């Protein structure tokens with residue numbers, strides 16, 4: 001029975017193929033009607049087993065490789081580890097300023113060396129220590145010769161060989177001078 005069915009199907013396909021081919025060849029689609037209807041023989045075959053002559057082509061079309069979009073793999077950052085930033089912890093520091101020899105007489109102001117260094121930059125919490133290496137007494141007084149003492153800090157008289165220190169707790173620019181020798185000026189920048 002199976003053999004007969006196959007033969008019948010083959011026959012049907014052949015007739016349909018020829019019919020369709022002829023119809024197309026003639027250029028008349030309408031002519032295809034009777035050609036296709038020719039294999040009525042196939043009606044004797046169980047409809048289940050009837051094979052669509054174009055199924056083969058259809059399956060081939062289906063099987064035709066469809067280009068799949070290449071999944072682009074996201075590049076993962078290799079350096080995922082955060083670089084540990086080592087912060088050198090610096091506590092409050094003390095900056096030293098020298099009150100040099102000979103500042104009791106004018107002259108040091110010409111080179112801005114009545115306090116050495118005349119200008120220092122520090123951070124909040126830092127301390128400035130003035131060392132009087134001179135033999136004369138001097139002062140470290142916040143303010144300026146023109147405006148007078150600011151009242152922020154004042155060493156009063158620092159004798160020769162002595163020192164004075166002040167810790168700055170607020171940002172700002174602090175001018176200072178020597179009340180004994182008004183040509184002596186300096187400043188502290190606190191960041």
Ligand SMILES: [Cu+2]
Pocket residue numbers: 103104137138139178179180181184
């Ligand atoms: Cu002085």
